[in-house]
Amino acid sequence: MNQLHFTINLNKYGELKQQIEAENKTFVKMIVTFLLLSVILYGFALYLNSNMKKKYENRHNYLNRIQQELKDFSASSDYLSSKDLERLTRVNNNRVFWAKKLVALSERTSSKIAITHFSFKNGILSLFGITKLDRDVKEFDLMDSFIVSLKQNEDISLDFPEIRFVRSSKDTEKDVEILRFQIDCISKDYGQRGVRDED
Secondary structure (H helix, E strand, O other), X not given: OOOOOOOOOOOXXXXXXXXXXXXXXXXXXXXXXXXXXXXXXXXXXXXXHHHHHHHHHHHHHHHHHXXXXXXXXXXOOOOOOHHHHHHHHHHHHHOOOHHHHHHHHHHHOOOOEEEEEEEEEOOEEEEEEEEEOOOOOOHHHHHHXXXXXXXXXXXXXXXXXXXXXXXXXXXEEOOEEEEEEEEEEEOOOHHHHXXXXXX
């Protein structure tokens, strides 16, 4: 006759208790790890926020300091606005060195020609002179030769690129026939001056 055997685990409660304790320990470890990670991440976020706040304050203070320096500089006599710079550029470009011009003019004026006076207005240098009329020399050739001589001198032609004969008239003084003439030297910014004058 076959005998039936039954296995009874008398320690089943102890094993279940150990399993529950192990699961509880694992759960506690997970909670502690999560809390630690949360604290670390929160601390890192606070550090970044503090660092960004310092950078913002530094930039803000730097900007305020620059604005204050600009205000102080604008109020000082050393400040040059864009309009001041434009005026200085215009003066520098339009200035004429008259000493060099007069020396060059005297060098280019022959002994046959005498400059009686000159005027400078609105970018035009007008030369007024006289010359003795010679039957062997045509008055047109004399004036043309004088104008060509002026144009060939860079001290004159650099600022006055256009030189032209305007008018002449004949006169007699002490039985000597003379020619009175006017020659205009037109500056390079004459057109610009005309536009500005119209404005």
